[in-house]
Each structure stands twice: as C-alpha cells, then as structure tokens.
Amino acid sequence: MIWELFFAPFAEFGFMRRALLGCIAVSVGATPVGVFLMLRNMSLTGDAMAHAILPGAALGYLVSGLSLGAMTIGGLIAGMVVALASGFVARITALREDASLAAFYLISLALGVLIVSTRGSNVDLMHVLFGTVLALDNAALILLCSFASISLIVLAIFFRPLVLECADPQFLRSVSGLSAVTHFTFLALVVLNLVAGFHALGTLMAVGIMILPAAAARFWAASIGGLVSAAALIAILSSLTGLLLSFHYSLPSGPAIILVAGIAYGLSIICGPVGGVIAQHLPRQQQLET
Amino acid sequence: MTAALSFENLTLGYDQTPAVQELEAEIPDGSLTAIVGPNGAGKSTLLKGVTGALSPLEGRIQIGGVEREDIAYLPQQSEIDRSFPITVVDIVSMGLWREVGAFATLGRGHRKRVQTALAAVGLTGFERRTIGSLSGGQMQRALFARLLLQDAKLVLLDEPFTAIDAKTMADLLGIIRRWHDEGRTVLAVLHDDITVRTHFPETLMLARQLVAHGPTEQVLTSENQFRARQMCEACADTPHSCGKSAA
Numbered sequence: 001m002i003w004e005l006f007f008a009p010f011a012e013f014g015f016m017r018r019a020l021l022g023c024i025a026v027s028v029g030a031t032p033v034g035v036f037l038m039l040r041n042m043s044l045t046g047d048a049m050a051h052a053i054l055p056g057a058a059l060g061y062l063v064s065g066l067s068l069g070a071m072t073i074g075g076l077i078a079g080m081v082v083a084l085a086s087g088f089v090a091r092i093t094a095l096r097e098d099a100s101l102a103a104f105y106l107i108s109l110a111l112g113v114l115i116v117s118t119r120g121s122n123v124d125l126m127h128v129l130f131g132t133v134l135a136l137d138n139a140a141l142i143l144l145c146s147f148a149s150i151s152l153i154v155l156a157i158f159f160r161p162l163v164l165e166c167a168d169p170q171f172l173r174s175v176s177g178l179s180a181v182t183h184f185t186f187l188a189l190v191v192l193n194l195v196a197g198f199h200a201l202g203t204l205m206a207v208g209i210m211i212l213p214a215a216a217a218r219f220w221a222a223s224i225g226g227l228v229s230a231a232a233l234i235a236i237l238s239s240l241t242g243l244l245l246s247f248h249y250s251l252p253s254g255p256a257i258i259l260v261a262g263i264a265y266g267l268s269i270i271c272g273p274v275g276g277v278i279a280q281h282l283p284r285q286q287q288l289e290t
Numbered sequence: 291m292t293a294a295l296s297f298e299n300l301t302l303g304y305d306q307t308p309a310v311q312e313l314e315a316e317i318p319d320g321s322l323t324a325i326v327g328p329n330g331a332g333k334s335t336l337l338k339g340v341t342g343a344l345s346p347l348e349g350r351i352q353i354g355g356v357e358r359e360d361i362a363y364l365p366q367q368s369e370i371d372r373s374f375p376i377t378v379v380d381i382v383s384m385g386l387w388r389e390v391g392a393f394a395t396l397g398r399g400h401r402k403r404v405q406t407a408l409a410a411v412g413l414t415g416f417e418r419r420t421i422g423s424l425s426g427g428q429m430q431r432a433l434f435a436r437l438l439l440q441d442a443k444l445v446l447l448d449e450p451f452t453a454i455d456a457k458t459m460a461d462l463l464g465i466i467r468r469w470h471d472e473g474r475t476v477l478a479v480l481h482d483d484i485t486v487r488t489h490f491p492e493t494l495m496l497a498r499q500l501v502a503h504g505p506t507e508q509v510l511t512s513e514n515q516f517r518a519r520q521m522c523e524a525c526a527d528t529p530h531s532c533g534k535s536a537a
Contacts, residue, residue: 039374161392164384167374167421174341174363175387175440222420223375 023239029148031231034214052082054112079191131202147196208258219272294475299349324490362442379417385439427458447478497521
C-alpha cells in the first residue's frame with residue numbers, strides 16, 4: 001500500500017524520477033532567492049519578472065520551435081533587459097523602481113502574448129505558461145541542475161553584501177560601491193531561477209515555488225539560515241507530494257505542486273511556531289516559569 | 291592647527307532649493323563640534339554633504355587628509371530594516387567592512403575586536419539577539435559599537451540621542467569623549483543645549499547660513515539663538531529668496 005502510493009510511481013516510471021529531480025533542483029535553487037525577495041519586501045517583483053521573461057521565451061520559440069536553448073537564452077535576455085531598464089529608469093528619474101518595473105513588465109508581457117499568438121497554437125502557449133515537468137529530457141535536467149548550482153554559488157559569494165543591502169542599504173552605500181552591483185546580481189539570480197523554473201513549472205508557476213515556501217518558512221524559522229533551509233525543505237516536500245497527487249489523480253503537475261505549497265503556507269500560518277496563529281494565542285507559560 | 295573639514299562658499303540643497311547657503315567655516319582637526327540650529331536649518335543636509343551623498347550646488351567641501359572611507363556616519367533616521375533577521379554580532383561586525391571587505395572571512399582577531407566593541411557599549415551577552423528584539427537605546431548602542439569598529443578619523447552623528455534613555459545617553463557620550471581623546475574629529479547634530487554646553491567644546495550654529503562658530507559658550511548665547519530663529523522664519527516664508535539680500 002505505502003509502496004504503491006509513495007514509491008511505485010518513481011520506481012516504475014522514468015519520467016516521474018526526472019520530474020522529481022527537476023523539481024528538487026528548482027526548489028534548492030529558487031527558494032533562497034525567494035527568501036531574500038520576501039525579506040526585501042519584493043515578493044511581487046518575482047511575479048513581475050516571471051511575466052517579463054515571457055516575450056524572450058516566446059521569441060526563442062518563434063525562431064527555433066520548442067528548443068530548450070533558444071527559449072532559455074530568450075528568457076534570460078528579456079528578464080535582464082527588463083531588470084536593467086527598470087533599475088536604470090529608477091536611478092536617473094524620480095520614478096520609483098516598483099513603478100518602473102511594473103511599466104516594463106507589462107510592456108514585455110503584452111509583447112510576449114502578441115508573439116505567442118501570431119504563430120503558436122494554444123498547446124504551445126500552455127507549454128510556456130504551465131511548463132512540462134513530466135517531459136523533462138536530459139538536456140533540460142542538466143540545465144536545471146546547472147542553474148541551481150550557479151545560483152547557489154553566486155548567492156554564497158554575494159551573501160554579505162546582499163544581507164547588508166537588505167538590512168542597512170545606507171550603510172552599504174557608505175562603505176562600499178557594491179550596492180548597485182549587488183542589487184543587479186540579485187535581480188539576475190531572480191531571472192536565472194525563473195527561467196530554470198519555467199522549463200519545469202511554466203512562467204506563471206515558477207514564481208510559486210520561489211515565493212510560497214519562503215513565505216511559509218517565515219513561520220518556522222527566525223534566522224536567515226533557518227529560513228533558507230525551511231523554505232527549501234517545504235519546496236521539496238511540496239514537489240514530491242504534488243507529483244504524487246498529479247500521478248494518482250491525473251492532475252496537471254505544475255499547479256498541483258504549487259497548490260500543495262499553498263496548503264503548506266496555510267498550515268504554516270496556523271501552526272508555525274514563529275508568529276503563527278496558534279503560537280500567538282498560547283498562554284506564555286514558559287516565560288512565566290523562567 | 292590643520293582643518294579636518296573646510297566649507298568654502300558651500301551651498302547644498304535639493305531640487306535646486308538651497309538648504310544650506312554660502313557657508314564658510316573650518317572644522318579643526320581633532321575638534322569636538324556640535325552643530326545646532328532651529329528645525330530646517332540645514333544641519334542634517336550639511337552632514338549628508340560631508341559624506342558625499344549630496345553634491346554641492348555651489349562652492350565645495352574640502353576634506354583634509356581623510357579619505358571618504360575614513361568617514362563614519364550615523365544618520366538620524368537610519369534605513370535599517372529592524373524586521374530583518376540579522377543578529378547583533380553580525381550587524382556590528384559590518385563595522386569592519388573597510389578591513390574585511392565583501393568577501394573575506396572574519397579572523398579570530400576581528401572577532402575579538404567585535405567582542406571588545408560590544409563590551410564598550412554594554413551589549414555583552416546580546417550577540418545572538420536579532421536586531422528586531424532590541425529596544426531603541428540598545429539599537430543605538432549597537433550602532434555605536436559598529437562606529438567604534440569603523441575606526442574612522444572623522445565621525446558624523448546626526449541627532450544620536452533622540453528617543454534614548456538617560457543611561458544610554460551617558461554611556462554613548464563617554465564613547466564620544468573617548469573618540470575626542472583619541473584625536474578623532476567628531477561632528478554631532480544636537481538639539482539639547484545642556485548636552486552641548488556640558489560635553490562639546492566647539493559649536494557651529496546654523497540657520498541655513500552660518501550664525502556663529504567657535505567655542506560653545508560664545509556661540510550658544512540667547513542672542514544668537516534668537517537671530518537663528520528669525521533667519522529660519524524669514525527663509526520659511528520665502529524659500530527661494532533667502533539669499534544675501536534677505537540676510
């Protein structure tokens with residue numbers, strides 16, 4: 001029974017094993033970035049960037065069909081252009097970065113939908129929007145794992161400036177010229193992980209695996225290390241559960257994974273020991289005793 | 291005595307609207323100077339100009355023998371995100387940035403100095419606390435510990451004692467005294483006359499333009515304070531025309 005429910009799908013079907021590996025790679029790579037997005041009050045930036053990469057991916061598709069390389073490069077370029085352009089406008093004019101980002105991603109999204117509709121059939125659009133986690137080939141898996149590794153390494157190198165850029169940006173600017181570099185490196189990591197994520201989960205669902213586990217982790221840990229670990233663990237467990245649900249009940253796997261992450265978020269709000277609803281209403285006996 | 295800072299016909303402001311006008315003054319090396327003046331007199335603006343965050347509209351600021359990195363600055367309303375999960379020891383350690391940089395690890399010697407700085411501000415035992423759990427006074431102590439580690443020749447403090455308990459204020463004044471004894475140049479924007487009279491030998495009074503600068507007992511007179519208020523009120527009525535003609 002337990003074997004059939006939890007292990008047989010992965011033991012018997014290669015595509016399930018590939019899907020799981022792909023999801024784990026995306027989970028490990030994207031969640032730390034999601035934690036920093038959340039800590040910087042930039043959670044919606046992830047969503048905006050996910051929309052921004054659509055025209056690049058669509059253009060890649062237009063040029064060379066459902067090609068991994070072309071769509072990846074297209075997505076990366078579109079994401080970087082939007083990130084740099086909005087950052088640039090925010091630095092030289094009075095317009096704040098969130099407003100200029102919103103403007104650029106909307107332009108980008110409209111362009112993307114236009115490109116997709118000129119040629120692709122609806123099936124292709126569904127591929128780009130909702131991903132193909134059950135059809136990941138070797139090249140796609142290598143890409144997902146490489147992007148996750150690059151993301152973790154860059155994050156490790158830029159950890160100190162990034163923490164300071166989040167916690168005390170004024171101080172970072174006063175001691176170092178790295179503030180702008182750090183900010184754009186971070187946005188580049190967001191784009192990188194979203195592009196990796198859209199191969200597995202689609203452009204829309206990729207943000208989910210980045211943000212939902214991070215938001216849920218906030219109720220389980222108080223330190224940055226704890227937040228990142230908790231978020232990655234929640235993302236991996238959600239991927240596993242979501243894939244199994246989609247296997248047993250024939251559900252689309254991307255939305256299934258994100259919905260499970262959503263349920264994890266809901267449970268965390270209620271049960272999480274750090275500021276969860278129950279924790280807040282418990283009588284503070286421990287403190288009285290000590 | 292050489293000047294740590296000289297303001298030469300300095301005009302600073304935002305959107306072409308001057309907040310500090312035609313300031314001529316020299317801050318001697320190793321001096322302990324209070325900057326006083328009514329609200330809107332341009333005191334904070336002046337410090338921002340010294341840090342380089344604000345470029346002069348006219349004139350210039352000469353910084354004698356001190357690199358930009360040798361300036362430590364404690365802003366009035368720090369942009370610190372108190373909800374960010376960073377520990378006291380981590381935020382204080384950032385004071386070593388000039389030595390350690392963005393990527394190197396902290397050695398044993400560095401850690402020891404962080405401990406010493408924490409002890410100096412009375413925060414031993416708070417290392418593992420997150421900054422969100424500190425009181426206003428404790429947070430200010432932590433920021434002073436970070437300033438200690440910055441080991442700067444020129445220290446700029448913008449209203450460091452706002453909303454701070456008396457005990458903390460006394461301790462932090464002790465640290466300012468120590469900086470003065472070590473020959474560092476300290477500039478502090480302050481509101482409380484008693485603090486200025488008791489602890490700051492030099493005072494620069496500002497009301498967009500210079501009112502007076504020199505030994506505190508000669509500057510901090512009721513006559514000067516009255517004049518400063520009048521000058522600021524005149525400016526507030528006609529923000530664009532408070533140049534030389536109005537003065």
